[in-house]
Amino acid sequence: FIDNIIIFSDIADKYIKHLETIFSLFKKKNISITLAKSYIVYSSIELLSFYIDRFRLTNTKHCIAAFRNFAFLNNLKALEQYISVLGFLYYLILYYI
DSSP: OOOOOOOOOSSHHHHHHHHHHHHHHHHHTTOOOOGGGOOOSOSEEEETTEEEESSOEEEOHHHHHHHHTOOOOOSHHHHHHHHHHHHHHGGGSTTOO
């Protein structure tokens, strides 16, 4: 069972090549696609709490609002919440180690 496949390219020819590769693999492995659940050639998409378009990957509004409304750390529960937010966002930080 495959739930989500995201194919992205900033060049149309590469995008088509990626699609051909995936469709060829699916055909070879006898994997079917439900057309009603397929989204092909979209300029933007909201997926897994992210908004993705040809310019950027950003969090959706509710994630951003939660981060902006975060209160000063004054107890252990607040610290745990802060750490979990950082754990979720770490890969969005350039050169994070």
